[in-house]
Amino acid sequence: MKSVHPVERTVDVLVVGGGPAGLAAAARLAAAGAGRVEVLERERAAGGVPRHCARGGFGGLTGPAFARRAVRAAVRAGAVLRTGVSATGWAGPLALEVTAPTGLERITARAVVLATGARERPRSARLVPGSRPAGVLSTGELQQSVELFGLRRERIGRRAVVVGSDPIARHAVRTLRRAGVPVAAVVADRPYGPRLPGPVLRGATVLELVGRGRLSGVLVRGADGRTGLLRCDTVVFTGDWLPDHELARSGGVPLDPATRGPSVDGGLRTLVPGVFAAGNLLRGVEPGTVAAAEGRAVADAVLAHLAGAPWPAPGLTLETAGALRRLTPGRLHPAGPAPTLLLRPEVRLVRPILMVRQDARLLYERRLPVLLEPHRSLRHPAVWAPDADAAGGPVVVTLTP
Numbered sequence: 001m002k003s004v005h006p007v008e009r010t011v012d013v014l015v016v017g018g019g020p021a022g023l024a025a026a027a028r029l030a031a032a033g034a035g036r037v038e039v040l041e042r043e044r045a046a047g048g049v050p051r052h053c054a055r056g057g058f059g060g061l062t063g064p065a066f067a068r069r070a071v072r073a074a075v076r077a078g079a080v081l082r083t084g085v086s087a088t089g090w091a092g093p094l095a096l097e098v099t100a101p102t103g104l105e106r107i108t109a110r111a112v113v114l115a116t117g118a119r120e121r122p123r124s125a126r127l128v129p130g131s132r133p134a135g136v137l138s139t140g141e142l143q144q145s146v147e148l149f150g151l152r153r154e155r156i157g158r159r160a161v162v163v164g165s166d167p168i169a170r171h172a173v174r175t176l177r178r179a180g181v182p183v184a185a186v187v188a189d190r191p192y193g194p195r196l197p198g199p200v201l202r203g204a205t206v207l208e209l210v211g212r213g214r215l216s217g218v219l220v221r222g223a224d225g226r227t228g229l230l231r232c233d234t235v236v237f238t239g240d241w242l243p244d245h246e247l248a249r250s251g252g253v254p255l256d257p258a259t260r261g262p263s264v265d266g267g268l269r270t271l272v273p274g275v276f277a278a279g280n281l282l283r284g285v286e287p288g289t290v291a292a293a294e295g296r297a298v299a300d301a302v303l304a305h306l307a308g309a310p311w312p313a314p315g316l317t318l319e320t321a322g323a324l325r326r327l328t329p330g331r332l333h334p335a336g337p338a339p340t341l342l343l344r345p346e347v348r349l350v351r352p353i354l355m356v357r358q359d360a361r362l363l364y365e366r367r368l369p370v371l372l373e374p375h376r377s378l379r380h381p382a383v384w385a386p387d388a389d390a391a392g393g394p395v396v397v398t399l400t401p
């Protein structure tokens with residue numbers, strides 16, 4: 001019988017989220033002898049998003065193989081992996097309310113790592129009008145349908161339209177095709193972008209979802225301004241990802257206004273002592289290998305914390321300007337190690353200028369010999385960090401064409 005009184009438990013490190021970031025953190029922590037390292041994963045199986053990416057490229061592996069390898073590494077290192085277990089809220093600064101199949105628990109830890117990933121923005125938030133017919137899916141819902149029903153065309157649809165400009169649209173097209181569902185078109189709002197399986201309508205916008213009961217078509221305005229109806233019974237919206245930050249927010253962990261993920265420094269420390277964050281929770285989707293690398297990096301900072309390193313002051317805030325959409329981490333300590341920043345532009349930029357200013361001072365300016373795309377981040381070592389004034393104002397990072 002399930003207990004209604006929470007079972008009180010204590011661990012050394014509690015990792016929330018068993019995706020690539022959480023599993024990589026847990027593997028390194030357990031291998032380094034951090035004590036009891038427990039990973040909570042709300043799904044039936046750990047591994048995170050890659051579990052559903054049968055055709056993805058994850059450092060030479062398929063998504064499921066990448067997920068299995070990450071699970072194996074964490075378990076072999078001695079981490080305790082608990083599936084079907086959700087962290088639902090906070091009972092104190094380093095104590096989480098947890099719902100497990102056996103009942104409620106209250107787990108207190110010496111350090112908490114939040115690695116809850118990202119989720120797709122719902123259609124309502126994308127302001128697409130229409131009468132909410134059936135047949136409107138996100139990438140995640142498409143993946144879940146495939147997982148639940150297998151590649152059965154009758155459960156997914158007979159003719160689909162995919163909306164999105166980044167590589168995740170490619171995943172959706174491949175999944176639909178494997179399910180035997182023809183794709184009428186990919187509607188890509190940007191006039192440029194990665195290669196997508198055709199036909200692709202670049203620079204086009206979805207005006208309305210048409211249909212009562214079931215979707216019967218998507219009204220689209222093309223790059224030439226003309227409108228037309230694409231007949232379909234399924235539309236998959238892809239690529240509009242937000243950090244899954246509800247748990248962080250409910251614990252009073254301050255968010256970065258540009259990324260909507262927890263505000264972190266180079267050690268992936270949040271502004272709440274003892275609470276760390278890693279992976280897509282920080283800013284939305286990056287490749288799985290990036291999330292796993294952040295998991296390993298956060299483990300090093302957790303180990304220092306467990307060894308008694310003082311929690312640093314907030315440090316300097318990094319702000320975005322010009323065509324720079326987001327950057328992580330969003331805080332730095334000039335006296336500490338210079339972090340490598342992940343910069344994501346708003347638009348395509350050919351050989352852009354990267355400029356870093358603090359107050360009236362120019363800290364760095366360089367034309368980058370690269371093509372930047374809005375679906376891909378640039379890694380930039382913040383070599384200028386030691387020149388920033390720890391007592392000065394925010395550091396403003398700008399990308400301009």
Ligand SMILES: Cc1cc2nc3c(=O)[nH]c(=O)nc-3n(C[C@H](O)[C@H](O)[C@H](O)COP(=O)(O)OP(=O)(O)OC[C@H]3O[C@@H](n4cnc5c(N)ncnc54)[C@H](O)[C@@H]3O)c2cc1C
Pocket residue numbers: 016017018019020021022040041042043046047048049050053055056057058059085086087088115116117118139168171244247278279280281285286287288289291292
């Ligand atoms: C459609 C798609 C295709 C992709 N293809 C590729 C690719 O080909 N190659 C590549 O390198 N990358 C790809 N990626 C990106 C890659 O999957 C992600 O970068 C990676 O999964 C991020 O890892 P994460 O651990 O941060 O988050 P996630 O993988 O999202 O894992 C977070 C985990 O936390 C769990 N969780 C959340 N909240 C709670 C809670 N309160 N309690 C307990 N558990 C919780 C979730 O269930 C989830 O399992 C793709 C992403 C998508 C969406």
